[in-house]
Amino acid sequence: xxxxxxxxxxxxxxxxxxxxxxxxxxxxxxxxxxxxxxxxxxxxxxxxxxxxxxxxxxxxxxxxxxxxxxxxxxxxxxxxxxxxxxxxxxxxxxxxxxxxxxxxxxxxxxxxxxxxxxxxxxxxxxxxxxxxxxxxxxxxxxxxx
Amino acid sequence: xxxxxxxxxxxxxxxxxxxxxxxxxxxxxxxxxxxxxxxxxxxxxxxxxxxxxxxxxxxxxxxxxxxxxxxxxxxxxxxxxxxxxxxxxxxxxxxxxxxxxxxxxxxxxxxxxxxxxxxxxxxxxxxxxxxxxxxxxxxxxxxxx
DNA sequence: TTTTTTGCAAACGTTTTGCAAGAAC
DNA sequence: GTTCTTGCAAAACGTTTGCAAAAAA
Numbered sequence: 001x002x003x004x005x006x007x008x009x010x011x012x013x014x015x016x017x018x019x020x021x022x023x024x025x026x027x028x029x030x031x032x033x034x035x036x037x038x039x040x041x042x043x044x045x046x047x048x049x050x051x052x053x054x055x056x057x058x059x060x061x062x063x064x065x066x067x068x069x070x071x072x073x074x075x076x077x078x079x080x081x082x083x084x085x086x087x088x089x090x091x092x093x094x095x096x097x098x099x100x101x102x103x104x105x106x107x108x109x110x111x112x113x114x115x116x117x118x119x120x121x122x123x124x125x126x127x128x129x130x131x132x133x134x135x136x137x138x139x140x141x142x143x144x145x
Numbered sequence: 146x147x148x149x150x151x152x153x154x155x156x157x158x159x160x161x162x163x164x165x166x167x168x169x170x171x172x173x174x175x176x177x178x179x180x181x182x183x184x185x186x187x188x189x190x191x192x193x194x195x196x197x198x199x200x201x202x203x204x205x206x207x208x209x210x211x212x213x214x215x216x217x218x219x220x221x222x223x224x225x226x227x228x229x230x231x232x233x234x235x236x237x238x239x240x241x242x243x244x245x246x247x248x249x250x251x252x253x254x255x256x257x258x259x260x261x262x263x264x265x266x267x268x269x270x271x272x273x274x275x276x277x278x279x280x281x282x283x284x285x286x287x288x289x290x
Numbered sequence: 291t292t293t294t295t296t297g298c299a300a301a302c303g304t305t306t307t308g309c310a311a312g313a314a315c
Numbered sequence: 316g317t318t319c320t321t322g323c324a325a326a327a328c329g330t331t332t333g334c335a336a337a338a339a340a
Contacts (some may be wrong), residue, residue: 017294017339053297060295076327093318094264101266105158109254109271118278119248126254127270129259133263137340162314162319183304198322203305205320223304296337306327313320 002083005029014067022050025060034100035073035080054060078114092126147228149175154213161211169193172204181220189243192216237271243280 007026012018028044038042050075052111061081064070073086082102085091092105124139131139152171152261171190174181174277181189204278211216216229227247230236237250285287 015294019295019339021296043229051297053296054329055331056296062331072220076219079265094260094266096264097267103261105258107254107258109252109257110273112254112257113250113252113273115239115273116248117283118279119241119273121239122273122274123243123275124273125270126272128255128260128264128266129256129268129270130264130266133261136263136265162317164314164320166321196322199304200323201321203292207306294337296335298334298336300332300334302329302331304328304330305325306317307325309323309325311321311323314319315316315318 002030002069002086007083010069011067015065016067020054021045021049021056022060025064029064029081029083031071032082033083034096034102035075036100037078037080043080067093093126094128094130096132096135097129098131098139101132101134103132146237146281147175147214155214155270156209161208161212161249165195166190166197166201167205174209174215174226176230177227179241179247180220180227181245182223182225186226238271239273239275241277241280242274243276243283246277246279248277 004026007030008018008023010076011022011026016022025041025043027031028041038054038061039100042052042054045057046052051061052073053073054075057132061070061072066079070081072079072081075110085104089106092108094105104144105126105128111126116136149168149171150202152166152175153163156167156171161167169190170186173186183199183203183206186206187197187199190202191197206215206217210217210226213229215226218225218227225245230249232250235253237253239248239250241247250271250273255269260266
């Protein structure tokens with residue numbers, strides 16, 4: 001849903017300077033199907049930028065998150081980022097534990113959940129974790145080796 | 146479901162020494178209705194133990210988690226602990242953002258969720274966040290002051 | 291030329307570790 | 316007496332900050 005240009009556009013229109021690093025970040029997230037840890041982002045970026053510093057990656061991730069370009073989710077292993085979902089419909093995710101790839105779930109459990117009147121609901125989280133087709137196949141192949 | 150004695154028993158039966166600190170921890174979690182951050186645990190424990198060190202609290206939380214006495218959950222604000230749910234039925238939680246109190250939700254969204262055949266589900270997470278009766282009242286009272 | 295962004299270094303908060311003294315068994 | 320647990324100190328880790336140099340506008 002998000003092209004590289006759209007991401008760059010939305011950063012530029014908010015007064016951010018479009019640096020090479022930010023272009024690369026836009027490309028990375030536009031092409032990445034799932035969640036990325038800051039360290040993974042740093043390592044990817046490091047391939048293109050010799051003297052890259054971790055804190056710049058962090059700063060840019062935070063800026064992009066504050067802009068609404070990225071969304072941040074807490075996993076057991078720590079914070080991860082992905083492109084903010086642009087879909088209009090409220091939805092949830094199936095997340096591959098191996099590759100981080102996410103797939104939308106249109107069903108929302110709140111429809112069926114009985115909440116007491118005296119509990120004021122603010123938000124909810126529904127996530128399904130497992131292994132996607134590709135990663136199941138790899139795993140099977142590896143164990144047969 | 147967990148009494149102090151049951152917790153202590155299950156620690157002793159696994160070869161752990163029953164120290165004063167561990168007794169106090171058992172009491173704290175047996176009587177606490179919701180999630181506690183390590184810092185909160187440390188602060189509570191500090192009232193009873195003069196020269197208490199943070200790392201001992203951490204070690205004990207981890208040991209109790211490995212034993213299955215506690216369960217650990219990642220929130221935006223960091224890791225928190227609570228007694229491991231002993232209920233036989235699979236269930237989820239409503240969690241108060243103010244006091245950390247948890248309430249069970251018997252409904253499980255997986256019943257209704259269409260998962261593609263080629264995605265191998267390992268686990269899922271369904272959590273409802275909001276404010277419980279008591280905390281809504283406090284908030285209302287505070288804003289009217 | 292002005293303002294933002296970057297890399298560096300250092301600080302910060304949380305969590306983990308090695309070790310010797312102390313406590314539980 | 317043996318083994319586990321504790322407190323201390325220090326390290327490790329992820330994340331944030333201040334600052335001067337460099338780059339974008």
